[in-house]
Amino acid sequence: MKIWKVAFTSTALILLLSACGTSDETDSATPEETEEVAGDQEASEDTTDEQTETGEDTGEAAEEPEAAEPIxxxxxxxNQPFSLELVEGYSLTAEEPNRDVVYFNENDATFMRIETISKEEGDRTQLIDTLKQTIQASDSAGSLMEISSPTKLPIVDMPVGYEMDVEGGQVSGYVFETELHYVRATIYDVSDAMKTGEFIQMLSTLQTK
Known part of the structure; x- marks a missing residue:
């Protein structure tokens, strides 16, 4: 009987010492070490949340901008080294060498003249001066106005535009650039048509080669 008591006491003492050792090891961690572990866990959670929100590492493909619908x-x-999208109801024809015309089928008094000039042969400032003179010649008494609103300019590189009200309609003109060419376009619009907006849309699609 005494032997069992001794054995029981020894076993209890061993368990007590083991428990104290475990407690001491746990309590021996410094506050700095505890905070560091907690900080690492929070940073890991924040990174996971951020990746989920941005779609990174989740297999989600980045969305590409949609291409503009053709007009x-x-x-x-x-006749010239260019192409453009032609709105239904309009036609493109050569007028003379290095000059093309897009006209409104129902009234060919409403038209846009297009000229392309190689950058090696042309001068932008001179083209703008000639454009202004051409518009002013439509009505010597008219007031030529520079176009400042982006919505009234073609969506192209380096656009500049002028317009003037004339008897029975409006004349407007534009100079802009492509990689290899300067482009000069003049629109003659009449009051009972007023298709300048559609001409500008078509001009915005012009590409040279």
Whole structure:
């Protein structure tokens, strides 16, 4: 009986010492070490949340911007090195060498003249001066105004534009650039049509080669 008591006491003492050792090891961690572990856990959680919100590492593909819807069939000039999208109800034809005309089928007094000039041969400042003179010649008494509103300019590189009200309508003109060319366009619009907005849309799709 005494032997069992001794054995029981020894076993209890061993368990007590083991428990004290475990408690001491746990309590021996410094406050700095405890805070560091907690900080690492929070940073890991924040990174996971951020990746989930941004779609990174979740297998989600980045969305690409949608291409603009075409406004009409793309046609190529057989007279100059350009193409553009032609709105239904309009036609493109050569007027003379290095000059094309897009006209409104229902009233060909409403039209846009297009000229492309190689950058090696042209001068932007001179083209703008000539454009202003051409518009002013439509009505010597008219007031030529520079176009400042982006909504009234074609969506192209380096656009500049002028407009003037004339008897029975409006004349407007633009100079802009492509990689290899300067482009000069003049729109003659009449009051019972007023298609300048559609001409500008078509001009915005012009590409040279």
């Amino acid at each position: 009409g069939e793309r046609v190529e000039s057989d």
